[in-house]
Amino acid sequence: METWLGLMSGTSMDGIDAVLVSFQDRSMTLVGTHSLSYPDDLRHRLLSASQNHASPDEIGELDTLTGHLFAQAANRVIADTGADIHSIRAIGSHGQTIRHQPSGKAPFSLQIGNPAVIAELTGLTTVADFRRRDMAAGGQGAPLVPAFHKEFFGSTSESRCILNLGGIANITWLPAIGEGDVTGFDTGPANALMDAWCLDQTGRPYDTDGHWAKEGNVDEALLSDMLSDAYFRKKGPKSTGKEKFNLDWVRTHLARHPDMRNADVQRTLLELTALSISQQLPDYGLKTIYVCGGGARNPELMKALAEAVAPRDLKITSELGLDPQWVEPTAFAWLARQTLEGKPGNLPEVTGASGQRILGAIYPA
Ligand SMILES: Nc1ncnc2c1ncn2[C@@H]1O[C@H](COP(=O)(O)OP(=O)(O)O)[C@@H](O)[C@H]1O
Ligand SMILES: [Mg+2]
Structure with missing residues (x-):
């Protein structure tokens, strides 16, 4: 059975929700889940960065530190479920939003949680950076679910x-x-x-x-x-x-x-x-x-x-059929699948993008 791993942390900055899931035709099966809270210190630093109080050095460090935590959450689900690593096709990682400015002069959306670190520490292909392509096509980059x-x-x-x-x-x-x-x-x-x-x-x-x-x-x-x-x-x-x-x-x-x-x-x-x-x-x-x-x-x-x-x-x-806590991470597992299958992940009628786009960047295992 082919499975996909989804990782999500939203604007609440409470921690990382992780799922391992398999998809059938218009239905899915959750194989495992894990929720990893951010340590207080990291949460505080992320919050401060999101309020525009962070130097490039601080943002770089936070990118690495959150990347390690995202990988830890993924490895926990894999260990807990005893899943065979070869059966997991890829990880879809939303990352941690630090800033989302969809309507400025130079619109951008910044998610951190270094996907190269996730790929390295899990040994799994990691798809990340889902929002920016939609924005490049004139969309809000959100919502993607x-x-x-x-x-x-x-x-x-x-x-x-x-x-x-x-x-x-x-x-x-x-x-x-x-x-x-x-x-x-x-x-x-x-x-x-x-x-x-x-x-x-x-x-x-x-x-x-x-x-x-x-x-x-x-x-x-x-x-x-x-x-x-x-x-x-x-x-x-x-x-x-x-x-x-x-x-x-x-x-x-x-x-x-x-x-x-x-x-x-x-x-x-x-x-x-x-x-x-x-x-x-x-x-x-x-x-x-x-x-x-x-x-x-x-x-x-x-x-x-x-x-x-x-x-x-x-x-x-x-x-x-899906518990409220696991909807968003499951969505990013599915969005990674869309990417690797060469299918679009955005709905232009929702984001305002000029068309459908294959989202994300792929970090091979
Ligand atoms: N028992 C609870 N009582 C009240 N609020 C709760 C409870 N559990 C979770 N929450 C709320 O849900 C938020 C986390 O929800 P989540 O879906 O993870 O948001 P995000 O996607 O922004 O990270 C918490 O910050 C808190 O506001
Ligand atoms: Mg959350």
């Missing part, structure tokens, strides 16, 4: 939406046949602002199970001020990151709403995530939204989202 969602989660009879709740939230709208084209874009923050406020106020990287948010109340004035950000009204293709939705963004809004309780801010940020997503969902033909990403583990966020999207149903991707 919709092609995978379309292949494995689409239905001919039912229109579906896949919602990924990482640091940033992205949706893929998969209409049933005859109900339109696939679309997808970043809706804005999922966990990024809640995580940033929680870290700043409590020193913890995220609000476990939304306990702190639950203590607070939504402040309607702050909420509507935040919801008035032009990004939420912009039509796709569009993508964003923590370059925009970060602690400074929260502070800028709070300056206009002084004397708020900290827990109320947290609760309002949670509501912002739920409402900004629900307001950008397609308004016709959609019955069910399937959630993936770490936000699916926050019951308070899931509750707020379920209310915001009603009467549409909110489910998790497990109902489509």
Whole structure:
């Protein structure tokens, strides 16, 4: 059985999610998984680099250090599953985004986690750098997972939406046949602002199970001020990151709403995530939204989202056969397969690229 290894770390910078997976015709089998947290020191340095506070030396070192960790995560899955190395066709590694600037004068997206190191330490062909070719073709370089969602989660009879709740939230709208084209874009923050406020106020990287948010109340004035950000009204293709939705963004809004309780801010940020997503969902033909990403583990966020999207149903991707935590790394395993089979990985209607492109750079074993 031919397998593929997928490696992913998103804007939350919590750590690396790794899967070993085999693909059949429009279905897949997970052979093994592993999640490797970033050590606090590295996480702190990555966060700082993503805020534009890193020299070329620092970025170079981080590239090597994260490359080693990505390789470690891959080797752990291989060891845990006892997989025969010859049965693994290749690794697809997203890398760690340090900066994503899709709309500047000279658009770029920078992912680190040296793929040469991964190939060297695993002995496996490694495909990486998936975003830049789409950007070179005029696209946003993101989101790239919709092609995978379309292949494995689409239905001919039912229109579906896949919602990924990482640091940033992205949706893929998969209409049933005859109900339109696939679309997808970043809706804005999922966990990024809640995580940033929680870290700043409590020193913890995220609000476990939304306990702190639950203590607070939504402040309607702050909420509507935040919801008035032009990004939420912009039509796709569009993508964003923590370059925009970060602690400074929260502070800028709070300056206009002084004397708020900290827990109320947290609760309002949670509501912002739920409402900004629900307001950008397609308004016709959609019955069910399937959630993936770490936000699916926050019951308070899931509750707020379920209310915001009603009467549409909110489910998790497990109902489509893939646990929320492993959707993104599985997508990058599949994107590596597309690359090595000479097939495109982007959806131009999603990213805005001028056409389909074979994505990624190949680092042979
Ligand atoms: N038990 C939990 N309670 C609340 N939030 C959680 C929980 N588990 C994970 N998360 C959230 O999910 C984020 C990680 O999700 P992930 O899908 O890995 O995002 P990314 O793709 O940006 O790395 C964490 O930063 C946190 O905000
Ligand atoms: Mg993550």
